Amino acid sequence: MKALVCRKFGSFDDLSIDDIADPIPSDRQVRIAVVEAGVNFGDALITAGQYQIKPSFPFSPGMEAAGIVVDVGADVKKFKPGDRVMATCVYGGFAEEICVDQSVVFPVENGVSFTTAAVFPICYGTARHALVDCAAIKPGEWLLVLGAGSGVALTTIELATMAGARVIAAASSAQKLQAAKLAGAEATINYQEELLRPAVAEITNGRGVHAVFDPVGGDMSEHALRTMAPGGRCLIVGFAAGRFPSIPANLLLLKEWSVIGVNTAVLIERNPTLYRSRFAEMMQWAAKGEIKPLVARRYPLVRAVEALTAVTSRDVVGRITVVIRDKM
Ligand SMILES: NC(=O)c1ccc[n+]([C@@H]2O[C@H](COP(=O)([O-])OP(=O)(O)OC[C@H]3O[C@@H](n4cnc5c(N)ncnc54)[C@H](OP(=O)(O)O)[C@@H]3O)[C@@H](O)[C@H]2O)c1
Structure with a gap:
């Protein structure tokens, strides 16, 4: 072959x-x-x-x-x-x-x-695990998604919106942000042109986001972390920018922020039945055209x-x- x-x-x-x-x-x-x-x-x-x-x-x-x-x-x-x-x-x-x-x-x-x-498997499996098991995202909560035109990020925007969360998409180009809007993002930030923190503050009326989905890493991670409200949850998903971020532990203490790694292999090991049943459910959504x-x-x-x-x-x-x- x-x-x-x-x-x-x-x-x-x-x-x-x-x-x-x-x-x-x-x-x-x-x-x-x-x-x-x-x-x-x-x-x-x-x-x-x-x-x-x-x-x-x-x-x-x-x-x-x-x-x-x-x-x-x-x-x-x-x-x-x-x-x-x-x-x-x-x-x-x-x-x-x-x-x-x-x-x-x-x-x-x-x-x-x-x-x-x-x-389907990697993006939908990761996005669902990240949102449900790692972030426990709730309806009405603000979620900031970095690299928002990327594969795993667009899927996360789609599933988060379905779950009733309010998504702020952040990416490096207008074309990526347009795709994020089509996936369900309520607000967008071009981080090549705008600073994340003031832009998020304006969108959330100064409150900050409840959670961050970060598949990018590098310097962007700390900027994203600082957009969170007290008690915020930051999901570490990947390092597409090529560098592991340094997370200032003093800020975690001051703001009671959580930083949570996302690894679907852990879920597969811990609860393969749940992982499988989620795919069956999401396949139904795809067959009905509810996700794509x-x-x-x-x-x-x-x-x-x-x-x-x-x-x-x-x-x-x-x-x-x-x-x-x-x-x-
Ligand atoms: N934890 C898990 O289970 C899991 C599952 C799937 C993927 N991942 C990881 O998540 C990351 C994204 O995966 P993906 O498949 O969605 O990737 P992708 O479609 O290639 O997108 C990566 C995004 O990262 C941003 N980026 C910033 N700096 C970059 C650079 N120097 N080179 C390339 N991209 C850069 C870009 O967005 P902007 O241009 O908007 O900045 C790009 O759209 C990867 O690190 C991947 O390994 C992890």
């Missing part, structure tokens, strides 16, 4: 499309013919050797994928050949086939396209390196996919 292959950590130039052996499922695994795979910032990190998980070589990047089950291991009872599914696989998605543990495979409703399913990820670009597998380059370019609004096969 064809796959994008990484043989050493480093630059995208070292990645190549190769013919490799077809995967064989172990007893608990599902073998999926991948139709489309979501491209994530983490895919770039994993090929650079900068992700928390470092696969052994050779491996294919691709953290999430959607397709059709072609084979199952002896212990797999929930899936059968022909089922439409999506999976969170950490790596391996940019390939014609993948074998993944049944615990991270989820059904895809008939009315939901493979394009939507390809970008914004997919900006779709690249064929032979151009997967361009897709990875694009995801790190900072100029994409929404999500990117790699199309592995046109149809089954």
Whole structure:
């Protein structure tokens, strides 16, 4: 089968499309013919050797994928050949086939396209976990979302708005802020042009936000932290700016602020049944058209390196996919 292959950590130039052996499922695994795979910032990190998980070589990047089950291991009872599914696989998605543990495979409703399913697990899984388990966001609360045109941020805006929260979207361009408005943001701030703190103060009548969703990191994190009202909760989601932020502990004491890490792997470990039931529920929402990820670009597998380059370019609004096969 064809796959994008990484043989050493480093630059995208070292990645190549190769013919490799077809995967064989172990007893608990599902073998999926991948139709489309979501491209994530983490895919770039994993090929650079900068992700928390470092696969052994050779491996294919691709953290999430959607397709059709072609084979199952002896212990797999929930899936059968022909089922439409999506999976969170950490790596391996940019390939014609993948074998993944049944615990991270989820059904895809008939009315939901493979394009939507390809970008569904990571963004919707993370956003829901962040809002419900980590921030316990309540109707009427203000939520400041950084990097608001990014994949995970747009999904968070969509779900937070559905939950009745009031979202302030902050991003670096008018185009990103427009997408955030369409996802449900009530107010927007272009942080290339305006300082966050006074802008948030004006929008919230001086009260500040109840929570911050931060997938950006770097210097922006402290600016965002300082927009919170006493008792505010700051969600640390990622470091797209390339630097871990320093959080001043004295401010946490003075304002009773909480800083909470968001890692869906923790939820999967702690409560896999809840994680699975949420996907079933959110798939229903997607099938009814109540939620829809914004997919900006779709690249064929032979151009997967361009897709990875694009995801790190900072100029994409929404999500990117790699199309592995046109149809089954
Ligand atoms: N914790 C989890 O479970 C989880 C799940 C999903 C993603 N993440 C992490 O969240 C972050 C965002 O992921 P994503 O897939 O949504 O990424 P994305 O779509 O590529 O967006 C990243 C955003 O970060 C901002 N940014 C600021 N400085 C940047 C830089 N130097 N290079 C690139 N982007 C920069 C940009 O927004 P502006 O231009 O508006 O500043 C950009 O739109 C990543 O670090 C990812 O690893 C974590």
